[in-house]
Amino acid sequence: DTYRALGVVHTKWPIVPGRFKDYISTPKPNDYRSLHTTVIGPRRQRVELQIRTRDMDDIAEYGIAAHALYKDASGAQVAMLSNESRAYAWLRKTIENLAQGLSPEEFLEHTKLELFHDQVFCFTPKGRLIALPRRATPIDFAYAVHTDVGNTAVGCKINGTVAPLVSELKNGDEVEIITSKAQTPPGAWETIAVTGKARAAVRRATRAAVRAQYAGLGRKIAERAFSKAGKAFSDDLLSKALPRLARMALDDVFSAVGRGEIKTDDLIRAVYPDWSAVRPDERTSAEKAPKGEGWFELKRGQNLKFKIPDGPEEALVGPIPIRGINGELPVRFAPNGGAVPGDRIVGILTPGEGITVYPIQSPALQNFEDAPERWLDVRWDVDELSDGRFPAQIVVTAVNEPGSLAQVATVIGSRNGNIQGINMRSRSPDFTELVIDLEVFDLRHLNGILSELRSKPVVSSAERVNG
Structure with missing residues (x-):
């Protein structure tokens, strides 16, 4: 009846090209069905017509739930529900994505994309119809078929022709996904995919791959x-x-x-609760602190000894009284780069904060050249058998490829270094800069790690940070 009515309309009035839409042969995911057309009516005015049956109008005006209740009066509700419509299939997929989503933002992203985008209709080689948003790619198509198909996709054929996975799909395309069990979805797919389901699946797979690598x-x-x-x-x-x-x-x-x-x-x-670490023999002992008058220790500065530099008496009565130093004074290492046994070091006294220990080559010491009364002589007091570790920071420029981070971390772990933190910065598409906070035993230990890192093919450079 709807198509006969459409034929009458198109016979009486001229049609506006490109304005005809058939939602009966290809219903929307929410089961909306109707014929849309625009004609040139009296006085050359454009008139849009929507042609549908009463049942179709109930769904369009009140939704699928109201339509089901309307049908209940005629006793056909059970039959209709048993023959599940596309609307219930869409709702089931929405609930499934809600259950799988890791955050409300991911679910909102999915529902916005699915509800408000125009659609394209593509087919599998077996004739299964797949509805996707406009600008969808074979990546979205693969995840719409099955998550495992998307995770293992390595290529595709569109209408029998090999095409990139980033190709934009069009209505009526037949898409065949080529898969490989060795494939892991790249993180870049998240920016290429259009559907929320595909993006969420790529994020989950990426997190799982990173976790497996670690x-x-x-x-x-x-x-x-x-x-x-x-x-x-x-x-x-x-x-x-x-x-x-x-x-x-x-x-x-x-x-x-x-x-x-x-x-x-x-x-x-x-x-092994009774086990205790023994410091490796490869490390060298640091310079021993000299004994004599003027040298003192602080409870919060283990492995260090301090001394007030000799100088004129007027230097001792400046704005920072030396007698203010006590055993509870906080001691910390340079915030960027730290210091390790083997470095020549000095201490900078800051009233109300404590003492900061810097290596002598630190550029930050230039900021204190005008305040000699704040400088303290500092020497290491480290036992050769001590297993204490000290902070250091290195910058590694590595090739931007899978496994490069693992190789860097393996070198550090094999040399008995301890990674406290990693900050990754992309300087170019080909290289990644890794700023790594380490704990090492001494300078020789640190230099050994840097030397082995430089020997790796994936490492372009490895340098220590002097904060």
Whole structure:
């Protein structure tokens, strides 16, 4: 009836090209059905007509739920619900995305994109119809078919012709997705995908891949640490120590070790509570602090000795009284770069804050050249058998490719360095700059790490930061 009415309208009045839409043969996802056309009516005025049946009008005006209740009066509700419409399929997909979404923002992104975009209709090689938003790509098509298909997609054919995965799909395209079990979706797909489902799936897959990479790295670091400590390593032993590590699964432990959240010493102690670390023989002892008058220690400055520089008496009665120094005075290392045994160091006294220890080559010391009364002589007082670690910072420029971060972290872990934090900055499409906060034993230990990093093919440069 609707098509006959449409034929009468088009016979009587001229049609406006490009304004005809058939939502009966291809309904919208919410089951909206109607014929839309625009004709040139009396007085050359454009008139838009919507032609649909009463049942179609009920759905258009009141929604699918009201239409179901209307049908209940005729006893046909059970039959209609058993033959699930596209509207219920769309609603089921929306609920599924709500259950899988990791945040309200992701769900909102999905619903906005699906509800308000115009659609294109594509087909699988078996003839299955897939509805997608405008500007959708084969990546969106693959995830619409199945999440596993999207995660393993490596290429596609559009209408039998090989095409890039970033191609824009058009109405009526037949899309065949080429997959590989070795594929992992790149993070860049998130910016290419149009549908919220595809973007959310790419984010989940990326997080899972990063977690797996850290877990693999953490396992290698743990195995090497247990081997150096002369202790047996096995998953069964670590499983018994999970409560002490506050983790639910072994992958959580290895991932935390790979990220530097759990130190290898703490990991070994969790399995062997009586174990104590022994400092490796490869490290050199730092310069011993001289004994004599003027040298003193601070409770918060372990492994350090301080001395007030000799000078004229007027320097001792300046704005900062030396007698204000006491054993509780806070001591910290240079905020950018730190200091390690083997460095020549000086201390800068700041009233109300404490003493900051800088390596002598630190550019920051230029800021204190006009305040000699704030300078203190500082010497290391480190025992050769001490296992204390000291802060340092390095900058590594690495090739921007998968696995480069893992190689850098493996080098640091194999040299018994401890990563406290990593800040990644992209300087160009080909290289990534890694600013790494480390804990090392001394200067020789730090130089050994830098030397091995420079020998890696993925590393362009590796330098220490002198803060």
